[in-house]
Amino acid sequence: MNGSNKFEYNSKLKTRFLGLLIVGIVLTVVGMATGASMDRFWSNYLLDTILFLGISVLAIFFLTAHQIAMSGWHIMVKRVPEAMSQFSKVGAIFMLVIIVGLWAGYHNLYAHWDNPFVKEKMVTLEELEHYETEHADHLGGHEKDYSRVWQEFQYDGKAEVEEHHADEHHATDHKVELVANDQGEVVNPHYDRLIADKHGYLNKTFWTIRSIAYLLLWVGVAITLRKFSLKEDLEGTTKWFLRTKFWSAIFLIIWAVTSSTMAWDWVMSLDPHWYSTLFGWYNFVSLWIACLCTIVLILIYLKRNGYLAELNENHLHDLGKYIFGFSVFWTYLWFSQFMLYWYGNIPEETRWWLDRARTNYKGIFYANLIINFLFPFLTLLRRDAKRNLNVLTIVASVLILSHWLDFFLMIMPPTVGDHWGIGFLEVGLFMTFAGLFLYLVFGELAKASLVPEKHPLYRESLDHHI
Amino acid sequence: MANKKIIYGLYDDEVILIDAVKKVRAEGLKIHDCYTPFPVHGLDDAMGLRMTRLHSAGFIFGATGTLTALTFILWVTTNNYPINYGGKPYLSLPAWIPITFELTVLFASVGMFLTYLYLNRLAPGVKAEIVDERTTSHLFAMTFELDEHTSDSKKEEIRKVLAASGAVEIHEKEL
Numbered sequence: 209m210n211g212s213n214k215f216e217y218n219s220k221l222k223t224r225f226l227g228l229l230i231v232g233i234v235l236t237v238v239g240m241a242t243g244a245s246m247d248r249f250w251s252n253y254l255l256d257t258i259l260f261l262g263i264s265v266l267a268i269f270f271l272t273a274h275q276i277a278m279s280g281w282h283i284m285v286k287r288v289p290e291a292m293s294q295f296s297k298v299g300a301i302f303m304l305v306i307i308v309g310l311w312a313g314y315h316n317l318y319a320h321w322d323n324p325f326v327k328e329k330m331v332t333l334e335e336l337e338h339y340e341t342e343h344a345d346h347l348g349g350h351e352k353d354y355s356r357v358w359q360e361f362q363y364d365g366k367a368e369v370e371e372h373h374a375d376e377h378h379a380t381d382h383k384v385e386l387v388a389n390d391q392g393e394v395v396n397p398h399y400d401r402l403i404a405d406k407h408g409y410l411n412k413t414f415w416t417i418r419s420i421a422y423l424l425l426w427v428g429v430a431i432t433l434r435k436f437s438l439k440e441d442l443e444g445t446t447k448w449f450l451r452t453k454f455w456s457a458i459f460l461i462i463w464a465v466t467s468s469t470m471a472w473d474w475v476m477s478l479d480p481h482w483y484s485t486l487f488g489w490y491n492f493v494s495l496w497i498a499c500l501c502t503i504v505l506i507l508i509y510l511k512r513n514g515y516l517a518e519l520n521e522n523h524l525h526d527l528g529k530y531i532f533g534f535s536v537f538w539t540y541l542w543f544s545q546f547m548l549y550w551y552g553n554i555p556e557e558t559r560w561w562l563d564r565a566r567t568n569y570k571g572i573f574y575a576n577l578i579i580n581f582l583f584p585f586l587t588l589l590r591r592d593a594k595r596n597l598n599v600l601t602i603v604a605s606v607l608i609l610s611h612w613l614d615f616f617l618m619i620m621p622p623t624v625g626d627h628w629g630i631g632f633l634e635v636g637l638f639m640t641f642a643g644l645f646l647y648l649v650f651g652e653l654a655k656a657s658l659v660p661e662k663h664p665l666y667r668e669s670l671d672h673h674i
Numbered sequence: 675m676a677n678k679k680i681i682y683g684l685y686d687d688e689v690i691l692i693d694a695v696k697k698v699r700a701e702g703l704k705i706h707d708c709y710t711p712f713p714v715h716g717l718d719d720a721m722g723l724r725m726t727r728l729h730s731a732g733f734i735f736g737a738t739g740t741l742t743a744l745t746f747i748l749w750v751t752t753n754n755y756p757i758n759y760g761g762k763p764y765l766s767l768p769a770w771i772p773i774t775f776e777l778t779v780l781f782a783s784v785g786m787f788l789t790y791l792y793l794n795r796l797a798p799g800v801k802a803e804i805v806d807e808r809t810t811s812h813l814f815a816m817t818f819e820l821d822e823h824t825s826d827s828k829k830e831e832i833r834k835v836l837a838a839s840g841a842v843e844i845h846e847k848e849l
Contacts, residue, residue, distance in 0.1 A: 673716055
């Protein structure tokens with residue numbers, strides 16, 4: 209115990225984080241060199257960007273929600289999410305690469321809906337032939353999906369609906385049925401009504417505007433709140449507390465909307481036929497648990513290294529209760545989403561689970577449920593467990609990885625289909641992001657006292673007892 | 675119960691009470707119980723009470739509820755009265771989960787509620803043992819149990835320690 213609340217960012221720690229980053233990059237390169245496809249790279253890039261950007265943005269949520277609830281206990285832990293929230297600046301840049309990539313064609317992540325041809329109902333035969341030659345690889349693969357079955361069913365009713373066996377036919381087989389009209393146009397066999405109908409919302413321009421707006425709003429609030437908090441350290445008046453309160457309320461309104469739309473735009477739109485109104489919450493809770501686990505791990509690290517002398521098991525108990533409670537809530541959302549579609553049994557809706565539970569994702573599908581629900585439920589159920597640093601360390605580390613897995617299961621099936629894997633690339637890219645995240649977050653921690661002693665509710669936090 | 679004799683000290687502040695509890699325990703005296711008008715944080719720790727085992731009982735009640743629901747629905751839907759709902763198999767676990775959840779919560783909460791009443795000897799019509807009526811509004815009591823073997827010198831010692839630890843009143847009473 210050195211009892212100090214000024215974090216010293218020593219070079220040993222820096223080297224360790226940079227080492228993690230470099231090993232991550234090397235593993236990623238090894239993964240790419242040993243045959244991982246670009247689709248797989250971009251899917252993983254999106255996954256890690258969403259996870260780490262999400263963790264940093266949820267850190268803002270942690271601060272603002274507690275501020276609005278006038279919570280006193282969290283003052284002791286406040287500086288950690290505050291430092292984490294500053295990573296949103298870097299996370300936003302990572303996300304910008306994906307946004308630019310959509311326009312520049314780096315990746316095919318959103319190719320399902322970012323495809324003007326499938327939105328045209330009538331096309332000329334030349335256009336059709338051109339399209340089919342251009343997309344010959346995809347039309348035979350996983351992209352030649354149930355949408356064809358669906359649109360045929362909707363529009364001419366002539367084609368036989370042979371569900372789930374689309375691979376046995378070639379797209380061109382259907383051309384025999386095409387009869388041109390007076391303008392020389394035929395009904396586009398690739399026309400996808402579900403995607404065409406969503407065009408008003410799900411189009412490149414609006415998607416880009418929305419995505420950039422989310423990033424600007426989040427990063428703006430993160431910078432503002434950090435600035436207020438640091439000024440409070442110097443001046444100690446309630447002025448900054450009240451200003452923080454105002455911006456916290458604003459952020460919560462922003463977050464109420466953007467948490468859902470972010471999940472629709474960046475994750476759910478990978479598979480634009482399928483939709484779920486719970487999806488936004490589901491993503492939010494997944495990221496929220498990952499964020500809480502990160503806070504707990506950083507706090508325990510600091511505590512074990514002699515900082516945060518006043519932080520005691522009561523504060524950690526509260527965070528443990530959050531992790532426990534939200535893991536149950538995550539399961540509640542998982543199950544609510546699943547059961548309604550299972551009961552309804554509409555092919556276009558159940559397909560999302562068939563893609564996961566009846567394919568080679570099966571193992572991950574069940575593992576996801578067990579690790580994210582049963583594991584924290586049984587380990588954190590007891591009061592002693594939530595107050596035990598070792599138990600919390602293990603549970604928090606496992607849950608961060610298992611929520612990575614949760615996103616893996618959401619992102620991979622529509623982007624790489626059966627050709628997924630967890631190898632050098634996946635591990636490497638996760639380590640790259642984790643290394644950079646830790647390097648920058650600990651850098652932020654070193655910039656200010658670990659406990660905001662001038663905060664009006666500081667005393668209350670000291671006396672926290674449950 | 676009629677011949678249960680106690681000696682108790684009354685305090686007018688919870689901070690003094692907690693310090694007094696620590697002091698009295700340090701003297702080696704065994705406190706019977708403390709009565710306060712509102713929950714006092716840190717009093718349990720100061721008195722050295724063990725954690726309640728009510729939540730362990732809750733877990734067992736909950737698990738009983740889970741098992742009851744699952745076995746009963748299993749028996750009804752596959753054995754006693756199988757009905758085909760929308761082409762689903764008779765053994766449809768997802769459809770049972772909501773009921774299982776409800777029954778788990780019901781068993782756990784009702785079970786814990788009744789256990790709590792039993793442990794605290796509370797029920798409609800039962801007369802509560804109130805040491806001093808003022809402990810329900812503004813005073814804090816620390817009590818010691820007495821029996822026929824308790825010597826006068828021991829009583830005297832308790833009175834002294836209570837007075838020294840800041841008690842505003844000290845009484846002896848038969849409940």
